[in-house]
Amino acid sequence: MKFWKKALLVVATVTLGLAGGATVTHAASSAVNSELQHKGELTIGLEGTYSPYSYRKDGKLTGFEVDLGKDVAKRMGLKAHFVPTKWDSLIAGLGAGKFDVVMNNITQTPERAKQYHFSTPYIHSHxxxxxxxxxxxxxxxxxxxxxxxxxxxxxxxxxxxxxxxxxxxxxxxxxxxxxxxxxxxxxxxxxxxxxxxxxxxxxxxxxxxxxASNEERPAKISALFNKKDPAIQKSYNRALHQLQQDGTVKRLSQKYFGADITK
CATH class of the missing domain: 3.40.190.10 (Periplasmic binding protein-like II)
Structure with missing residues (x-):
């Protein structure tokens, strides 16, 4: 009986998308939920005023990082919750625990790496x-x-x-x-x-x-996490890897930028 319960639990964590192949959705672990601001939700800080990354169209929040944030959260077994915030308060807000992650065209820099962790880069900005x-x-x-x-x-x-x-x-x-x-x-x-x-x-x-690509190397754009939240970062990277492998990130890049800027 215990064997069947375990088997059912495993099946419950996997969602198969019949159209376009199998899509794996990982249920959020207890470790991830213990680090989240709100259980079951991935709270994402962004500006919401920076097209095409995140902006409002007909009053609705949209953009490359909005769509990507929704897809990543879904793969993590979570619901995406966006908190539009002015740029100069975003990273400080992450440090203060207002968000689980910041997705706002964030460049990997040595200075930021001293205080925060990065996801795998999802695009390169010229x-x-x-x-x-x-x-x-x-x-x-x-x-x-x-x-x-x-x-x-x-x-x-x-x-x-x-x-x-x-x-x-x-x-x-x-x-x-x-x-x-x-x-x-x-x-x-x-x-x-x-x-x-x-x-x-x-x-x-x-x-x-x-x-200016010949004068300044393209920036690696990643999500930003608190160092005290390693489970969120690990789960995010796993979900992002799946979306990179199945072509979702490339498709979103072409949709919002008109080109593949994932490499």
Missing amino acids: FALIVPKNSHLTNLKQISGKKIIAGTGTNNATVVKKFKGTLVPNSNFASSLDMVRQGRATGTVNSREAWYAYSKQHATKGLKMID
């Missing part, structure tokens, strides 16, 4: 310099001493400082472009993928994008 169309700037080396917009504490801001630009804080992509158009800054450093996605739905007249 840096870009966006300037007026009539600008004489052609590369990052030329931004020295010039006003360049980037979000405070972001990898974009790190690049601005590295090339000795004068940082103008703004984490909102659309308003940053407006500031460049208005001449309130010389340009903005952001991701090439954000530019591609934005230009699909909005006019970029008067602006041009300079791909």
